Every structure is written in C-alpha cells, then in structure tokens.
Amino acid sequence: xxxxxxxxxxxxxxxxxxxxxxxxxxxxxxxxxxxxxxxxxxxxxxxxxxxxxxxxxxxxxxxxxxxxxxxxxxxxxxxxxxxxxxxxxxxxxxxxxxxxxxxxxxxxxxxxxxxxxxxxxxxxxxxxxxxxxxxxxxxxxxxxxxxxxxxxxxxxxxxxxxxxxxxxxxxxxxxxxxxxxxxxxxxxxxxxxxxxxxxxxxxxxxxxxxxxxxxxxxxxxxxxxxxxxxxxxxxxxxxxxxxxxxxxxxxxxxxxxxxxxxxxxxxxxxxxxxxxxxxxxxxxxx
Amino acid sequence: xxxxxxxxxxxxxxxxxxxxxxxxxxxxxxxxxxxxxxxxxxxxxxxxxxxxxxxxxxxxxxxxxxxxxxxxxxxxxxxxxxxxxxxxxxxxxxxxxxxxxxxxxxxxxxxxxxxxxxxxxxxxxxxxxxxxxxxxxxxxxxxxxxxxxxxxxxxxxxxxxxxxxxxxxxxxxxxxxxxxxxxxxxxxxxxxxxxxxxxxxxxxxxxxxxxxxxxxxxxxxxxxxxxxxxxxxxxxxxxxxxxxxxxxxxxxxxxxxxxxxxxxxxxxxxxxxxxxxxxxxxxxxxxxxxxxxxxxxxxxxxxxxxxxxxxxxxxxxxxxxx
Numbered sequence: 211x212x213x214x215x216x217x218x219x220x221x222x223x224x225x226x227x228x229x230x231x232x233x234x235x236x237x238x239x240x241x242x243x244x245x246x247x248x249x250x251x252x253x254x255x256x257x258x259x260x261x262x263x264x265x266x267x268x269x270x271x272x273x274x275x276x277x278x279x280x281x282x283x284x285x286x287x288x289x290x291x292x293x294x295x296x297x298x299x300x301x302x303x304x305x306x307x308x309x310x311x312x313x314x315x316x317x318x319x320x321x322x323x324x325x326x327x328x329x330x331x332x333x334x335x336x337x338x339x340x341x342x343x344x345x346x347x348x349x350x351x352x353x354x355x356x357x358x359x360x361x362x363x364x365x366x367x368x369x370x371x372x373x374x375x376x377x378x379x380x381x382x383x384x385x386x387x388x389x390x391x392x393x394x395x396x397x398x399x400x401x402x403x404x405x406x407x408x409x410x411x412x413x414x415x416x417x418x419x420x421x422x423x424x425x426x427x428x429x430x431x432x433x434x435x436x437x438x439x440x441x442x443x444x445x446x447x448x449x450x451x452x453x454x455x456x457x458x459x460x461x462x463x464x465x466x467x468x469x470x471x472x473x474x475x476x477x478x479x480x481x482x483x484x485x486x487x488x489x490x491x492x493x494x495x496x
Numbered sequence: 497x498x499x500x501x502x503x504x505x506x507x508x509x510x511x512x513x514x515x516x517x518x519x520x521x522x523x524x525x526x527x528x529x530x531x532x533x534x535x536x537x538x539x540x541x542x543x544x545x546x547x548x549x550x551x552x553x554x555x556x557x558x559x560x561x562x563x564x565x566x567x568x569x570x571x572x573x574x575x576x577x578x579x580x581x582x583x584x585x586x587x588x589x590x591x592x593x594x595x596x597x598x599x600x601x602x603x604x605x606x607x608x609x610x611x612x613x614x615x616x617x618x619x620x621x622x623x624x625x626x627x628x629x630x631x632x633x634x635x636x637x638x639x640x641x642x643x644x645x646x647x648x649x650x651x652x653x654x655x656x657x658x659x660x661x662x663x664x665x666x667x668x669x670x671x672x673x674x675x676x677x678x679x680x681x682x683x684x685x686x687x688x689x690x691x692x693x694x695x696x697x698x699x700x701x702x703x704x705x706x707x708x709x710x711x712x713x714x715x716x717x718x719x720x721x722x723x724x725x726x727x728x729x730x731x732x733x734x735x736x737x738x739x740x741x742x743x744x745x746x747x748x749x750x751x752x753x754x755x756x757x758x759x760x761x762x763x764x765x766x767x768x769x770x771x772x773x774x775x776x777x778x779x780x781x782x783x784x785x786x787x788x789x790x791x792x793x794x795x796x797x798x799x800x801x802x803x804x805x806x807x808x809x810x811x812x813x814x815x816x817x818x
Contacts, residue, residue, distance in 0.1 A: 232619035235612070236632045239696065242647045243635070245664055249650065261662050292500055296507045304514050311521065312548040319541030327545065334552060336807050337560055338757050340779050340796035344566070344789055345559035358506055367555035370548055398529045399540045400522050428640035430760045435784055441499075450642045450764050453649065460650065460662075467646040471639045478638035482631065485638075489701060490708050 250275055250464035257460050275465035285462055287448060287469050294427060294444040294473070296358065297437070301365035301426045306419055308366070309373030310411065314403050316374070317381040318389055328378060334371040342368075343435055350436070360436035365426050373418055376491055380414035381407070417488035420481050424474050445470040521547060560800075566793035581794030591795075594773040597687050598756065601694070601774060602802075606751040608695045610744060613702025617710060618732070630707070634700035641697065641760035648693045649765055652679040683771045690772055693761050698754065702747045709743035710736060742814065749810040753803055775799060 248262045251271040256264075265271075280288045312331075316324045350360045384407070392402050408415075430446045437443050449466045456462055478485060521543060528539045568577050571584065585591045613633075620629040636644055653663025657676055661667040666676040679689045713736065721735045737744075759776035766772045768781070775795055783792030 228619050229623075232616065232623070232629065235616050235619070236629055239633050239636070239699070241664070242651045242696070246647045246650050257662065259660055259662075261660070261664070261667050263664075263667075289499075292503055296503045300507060300510045300514065303511060307514075307518060308547050308551070311518075311544045315541040315544035319537055319544070321538040321541035321545070324541065324545075327549070331548070331552065334556055336753075336800075336803050337556060338796065338799045338803060340757065340776065341563045341800050342556050342559035343796075344783050344792060345562040346555060349554075349559070356506070358503075359510070362510060363551075363555065367551050370552055371556075374548060398526065399537075399544070400526055400529070403544075404522075424638060428642075430640065430642055430763075431780070434780070446640050446642045446760075449640075449646065450760070453642075453646055453764050454767065460653075463646055464650065467643045471643045474638045474640070475635070478635065479631075482634075486634075486704055489704055 246464050246467060249460060250468050252461075254461040257464075275461045276469065279462050279465040279469060282462075285448070285452065285466065287445065287466055289440070290443060290445045290448040291469065293437075293442055294446075294470075297361050297365075297433070297442075297444050298423060298426045300362045301369075302419055302422045304362065305366040305369035305373050305422065306415060309370055309377050309418075310408065310415065311403065312370075313374050313378035313381045314399075314407055316378055317384075318402075319399065328374070331371050331374045335375065339368055339431060343431075347435065357437035357439065357442035361432060361442075364432050364436055365422075365429070368432070369422050369425075373422070376418050376488070377411065377414055379491065380411060384410060413484070413487070414491075416481070417484045417491065420477060420485045421488040423477060424485070427474050517547070563793045563796055566790055567797040569790050569793075571788050571790045581790045582798070584791055585794060585798060591778060591791075593771050594768075594775050594778045597771075597773065598775040598802075600687060601691060601755050601758070602752050604688075604691050605694045605698060605755040606748045608691070609698040609702045609751050610706075610747050612695065612699040613704075613747070614706050614744070616699070617703045617707035618736075621707065621710060630700075630703065633703055636697045637700040641758065642764050644693055644697050645761050645764035648696070649680075652689060654678040654680070680766050680772075681770050686766065686770055686772050690761055690765055693765070694755060694758060697761075698751045702751065705743055705747050706740060709740040713739045745810060745813045749806050752806050756799060756802055756806075 245262045248265050249257055251273070252262065252265060253270065253272050253274070256270065279285050280291075315321065316328050346364060347360075350363075355363070388406060389402060392406060397405075427444070428446060429444075430450060433444050433447050434450075438447060440448075445466075449463075449470050452459075452463055452466055525540045525543045528536050528543060530536075531539075567581055568579070569581075570576060570578065571581060585595060616629075616633055620626050623629065650662075651664045652666075653661075654666055654676055655661050655663070657670075661670050661676055665679065670676055680686050717735060717739070718731070721731055726734055757776050759774060759780055762768055762772055762774050762777050763780070768774075768777045776799065779792050779795040779799070782788045782795060
C-alpha cells in the first residue's frame with residue numbers, strides 16, 4: 211500500500227518515531243484551543259485561581275460565561291454576532307455573482323483585449339488592501355454611505371481579483387461543444403450563463419464562496435476602519451477590543467473568542483472538502 | 497429588537513438592490529443580443545465585464561494611485577513632491593523597529609510554517625487517521641486571527657512568581673522550578689512568541705498544499721528510485737523534495753505575503769507595545785489614529801514594494817517549472 215515517497219520517508223525515519231512526532235505535533239496544535247475552550251466553561255473563580263487542566267480532576271462546568279458574554283450589558287456579543295451575519299452574507303453574494311459573469315465573458319465571449327484584461331485583474335491580487343483604504347474612506351465620506359455599505363462594497367471589491375481568477379480557470383475548462391450546441395439551438399449568453407454555466411460551476415462557486423465567507427467573517431482591518439462603532443461592528447472588532455479592555459477577565463474573553471469562532475468552525479467542518487479545494491486552486495489573496 | 501429587524505432589513509435591501517443591478521446587466525445584455533449585429537457578441541461580453549472593471553477601477557486602482565501620490569507628499573498627505581515620508585520610516589526609531597520586526601516576521605513565519613507543514617504532511621501521509629490528523633492542524637485556518645491571538649494570549653498568561661500560574665507555559669516552567677516569564681514583555685523574544693501564533697495559523701495551509709503535491713508524485717517514480725536503492729531520508733531528499741519544489745515556492749510566497757500584511761495578531765496580543773510592532777500595524781496607527789495620512793500612505797506603498805520581489809520571484813519560478 212503506502213508507496214508514496216513521503217510514506218517511505220516517514221517509515222525510514224522509523225515508524226515509531228514518526229508516529230511519536232506526528233502525535234506530538236497534533237497535541238501541540240490542539241492544546242491551546244482546547245485549553246481556552248475548557249476555560250470558557252469554568253467558573254470565574256476557578257479560572258482566576260487554578261489552571262484549566264485542573265478541570266480534568268475536578269470537573270465543574272457552567273454556561274454562565276457564555277450567557278454573560280452574549281447578553282450581559284457590558285459585552286452584549288449577540289449584537290455583534292448579528293452584525294457579523296449582516297456584513298458577511300452580501301459580501302459573499304455580490305462578488306461571487308459579478309465575478310462569475312465577468313469570468314464567463316472573459317472565457318466565452320470574444321470582446322477585444324480580454325486576455326489583457328484577465329492578466330490585469332489577476333495582477334491586482336498583489337495590491338495590498340492597505341494601499342486602497344484611505345482614499346476609499348474619503349470616497350465613502352463623499353457618498354455618505356452607511357457603515358454596512360462601506361464594508362459590503364470594500365469586501366466585494368477586494369475579493370474580485372481572486373474570484374475572477376479562480377472562476378475563470380474553472381470556466382475555461384468547460385467543454386466548448388456545450389456552448390456551441392446551445393448557441394446553435396438559439397440560446398443567448400444570458401440563457402447559457404444562467405441555465406448551463408451556473409449549475410455546472412457549483413463546485414467552484416462553493417469553494418470560493420466558503421473562502422470569502424471565512425475571510426469576511428474573520429476580517430478585522432476592513433471592519434475596524436469602515437464599521438468600528440458598536441451598532442455596525444462585527445464580532446472580531448468587539449473581541450479584539452475586549453482583549454484590550456478586559457485583559458484579565460478570561461471568563462468573558464474565552465467565551466467571547468469561542469462565540470466568534472463557532473460559525474467559521476461549523477462552516478469549515480461541514481464544508482472542509484470545498485474549502486481545501488479552494489485553497490489548492492488559490493493563489494494570492496488580499 | 498427593532499434594531500435587529502432594521503439590520504436584517506438593511507441586509508435584504510442590499511441583496512434586493514444587488515438583484516436589481518444584476519437584472520439590469522442581464523437586461524442590457526439581452527437588448528444588445530437583440531441587435532443581431534456582428535458586434536453584439538462582443539458587446540455582450542463587455543456588458544458582463546463592465547461591473548467588475550468599474551468596481552476595480554474605482555475601488556482599487558484609483559485609490560491605489562491616490563495613495564502612491566499621497567506617499568510622496570508631506571506627512572499629513574498634503575500636495576507637493578518629497579521623499580520625507582519614506583525617509584521618516586527609515587530614520588525614526590518608532591518606525592525602524594517595526595520595519596526590522598516585519599523583516600523578521602516575513603522570513604521566520606513562511607520558513608517555520610513550511611517546515612512544520614511539510615513534516616506533518618510526510619508523517620501522516622497514508623496513515624489510518626490522515627483526514628482527522630490533518631483537520632486538527634488545519635482548523636486554526638478557519639478561525640480569525642483575533643480568536644487565535646486570544647487562544648495564545650491565554651497560553652502565555654503571566655502571574656508573578658508565587659501566584660498560581662493559569663497560563664500553560666508558565667505553569668510548565670514553574671512546575672520544573674523555573675521563574676515565570678512575562679512572555680509579552682520580554683524583548684526581543686516577545687516578537688518570537690507572536691510569530692509562533694502566526695505559524696500556528698499558517699502551518700495548516702502549508703500542510704494542505706504540500707500534501708496534495710506529495711500525493712501527485714507518480715508511483716512509478718518512487719518505485720524506480722527504490723529499485724535504485726534509495727530509501728528513507730535519501731528518497732525524501734532526492735525524489736520528494738525536488739518533485740514538490742514548485743509547491744514549496746508557492747507556499748513560501750503566499751505565506752510570506754500574508755505575513756507582510758498581518759497586523760491582527762500583534763494588535764490583539766500586545767497592541768504593538770514592548771517593541772513588537774510591525775509595519776502593517778503602524779500603517780493603521782498612522783492613517784487612522786494619528787491621522788498622518790502621508791506617513792500611512794508611505795507605509796502602505798512600502799508594503800506594496802516589498803510584496804513585488806516575492807511575487808516576481810514566484811512568477812519566474814513558475815515559468816521555469818512550466
């Protein structure tokens with residue numbers, strides 16, 4: 211069976227040692243998260259006086275920290291949780307559909323200069339967000355956009371180069387016969403795009419959609435600049451703020467951290483396959 | 497409660513508005529298609545591409561040009577041409593330290609993440625628990641850098657000697673009779689402790705890409721090498737490593753570019769204090785806290801200039817491999 215070069219290398223580094231190292235790495239990678247997770251279910255007093263590992267010998271767990279972090283007046287993370295949802299959904303849908311339309315045009319219509327345009331869009335991937343933020347803020351101020359719109363638009367714009375790149379790579383591999391047959395039957399580009407292409411592209415759309423979802427949900431920079439106020443800020447902004455102001459209050463901070471992680475972790479665990487596929491197809495981001 | 501309803505209404509409103517925009521695009525494309533002229537096919541393509549081109553031009557290209565312009569103005573972003581802002585970055589101590597730290601980050605994070613990711617990919621390759629073992633390492637990729645920072649802040653938690661240590665590292669140190677360390681304040685090592693967090697986040701990405709590359713090596717190549725007598729470490733050095741060189745370069749560059757721009761970790765863990773700041777955090781501080789737009793713009797441009805050689809090297813490598 212295990213005939214890969216890596217498998218051989220691992221066995222030659224002699225299998226017991228290879229296994230030990232692998233297990234050690236896995237433990238080292240998991241322990242920090244596990245520690246904070248256990249902490250988030252301990253009482254405030256326990257957290258302050260003993261390490262989380264004592265919970266193994268003296269288990270005593272509570273949901274109080276989560277209740278307080280979510281609904282308590284000083285943190286009220288539930289508000290920020292809703293902001294995160296409100297920010298993320300449009301910021302995924304908008305660039306996804308626009309990029310799909312553009313990649314279709316670049317791959318399957320014959321307007322002049324499309325190759326150059328594709329290269330140009332691709333090249334924009336290397337422009338760091340930082341380079342666009344200050345002028346963008348000034349433009350938004352002139353247009354008097356609400357913070358939500360500022361965040362939606364910014365995330366959409368910043369996502370487009372990578373989205374067009376990935377979707378185009380997928381799109382151009384679709385069989386040309388399919389498009390030609392549809393054209394012969396009298397279908398226009400609109401029909402081909404919505405009836406044939408979009409359904410065929412589900413895997414690519416899912417893969418990039420998840421990528422964008424995680425990226426927007428986990429973003430701090432864009433939110434900090436365009437939606438820092440309590441009414442609009444997502445979880446990341448509030449949790450980062452708590453880490454500064456409530457530094458020692460681990461009972462709130464640990465619960466807050468996991469409230470901000472729960473959605474991306476669920477998305478990751480249930481759609482891991484697509485996420486990995488997106489990573490493998492992916493180039494540079496941001 | 498009404499506030500929550502308002503927010504969701506705003507969201508659905510935005511989606512509805514976007515649907516109208518798409519309908520408009522499709523409608524125009526349809527009208528153009530009706531023309532049945534020779535150029536209608538081309539025109540439809542232009543209609544489809546237009547929104548993306550407009551958004552990128554107005555939201556990325558034009559702002560980037562403005563920022564570059566501002567970087568060459570005065571510290572507060574006023575007009576005129578000078579190199580003051582760049583000179584500032586390289587001469588003022590408050591910015592020199594972040595500059596050096598950024599260099600350390602950009603070298604250390606990609607190398608460490610790649611080494612760990614590659615080692616792990618090799619060690620768990622085709623083992624019985626491969627999928628589960630990989631998910632463990634990969635999970636940090638799914639959480640925010642803010643979340644990751646808080647997880648690690650807790651590992652580094654410091655209490656004065658004598659008090660019960662609730663941070664894992666200090667608990668281990670004191671168990672073995674050592675004095676507790678205030679990891680976040682012990683310069684210059686604190687920068688290293690922050691780098692650990694970023695490596696922890698990025699190793700999963702490195703592992704995934706490199707594991708896929710390893711699996712793509714044809715069995716025959718491995719068999720042939722084994723018949724020639726290569727096994728173990730030699731097989732790894734002479735077959736595996738050269739075969740995945742392209743992927744290693746991609747991982748190093750991607751992680752390097754991500755690291756160059758990272759500020760969440762530093763901001764959440766130390767706020768940039770105790771000599772731990774990096775350029776991307778100073779960009780934020782200068783642009784949005786001190787309102788020295790010119791200096792902020794210059795840092796942003798510097799980040800861009802630093803990305804370029806990494807990207808160019810990557811492009812050359814990919815071409816050579818192709």
